[in-house]
Amino acid sequence: MPAAEANGTTPHDVVFLFDCDNTLLDNDHVLSDLRAHMMREFGTDNSTRYWEIFEQLRSELGYADYLGALQRYRTEHPRDTRLLLMSSFLIDYPFANRLYPGALDALRHVGQYGPTVILSDGDVVFQPRKVARSGLWEEVGGRVLIYIHKELMLDQVMECYPARHYVMVDDKLRILTAMKKAWGGRLTTVFPRQGHYALDPKEILSNPPADVSIERIGDLAQFDVKALLSGKP
DSSP states (O other), X not given: OOHHHHTTOOOEEEEEEEOOBTTTBOHHHHHHHHHHHHXXXXXXXXXXXXXXXXXXXXXXHSSOOHHHHHHHHHHHOTTOTHHHHHHHHHHTOOGGGGBOTTHHHHHHHXXXXXXXXXXXXXXXXXXXXXXXXXXXXXXXXXXXXXXXSGGGOHHHHHHHSOEEEEEEEOSOHHHHHHHHHHHGGGEEEEEEOOSTTTTOHHHHHTSOOOSEEESSGGGGGGSOHHHHHTTOO
């Protein structure tokens, strides 16, 4: 018996889990804008140093921490007041303009059949800000989960949003593979082939295919959800 039923909580028939970056939101475009802004404001050498720190921090933490990298950069340049403008650029970025075409339509379409939930990796400050500023937080009714490694937190996902079946939509095959290994037939994986991770030949070759692959997130708005759950849209 599922834990939710054992605790007296009736599970949903299906819950739809959506990654954020490069699944609903064109994060590659956000990074491009950030790199261009840094080049204009800080120059080549300082911009290069920031991204070196960014990659070091991502290696240490396991997720992208833009503000943390900026803070660490500041310890090397304590007198550079332009850093205040850089943090404002990140916090006030118009993320709603970077949603993929059809992203909200996809959420609304599948949301007719079960709750939609944002399930994302990220830090505890900037990632929630991104989800909120993009309009995704409101769109899913505040059903947002953000972890360092979401594939390791599936027990809490089930506690927060109990369901007999789950659908996970993510641009990273390794995440879909890990979740499929944990949940098996209880999960339908959907792989939108957009963003640099989804188009990385190494990632594609080193992981099995998802149950369902689509060219872009907007395609999901046209799917027969019953067929989607069978893995044969």
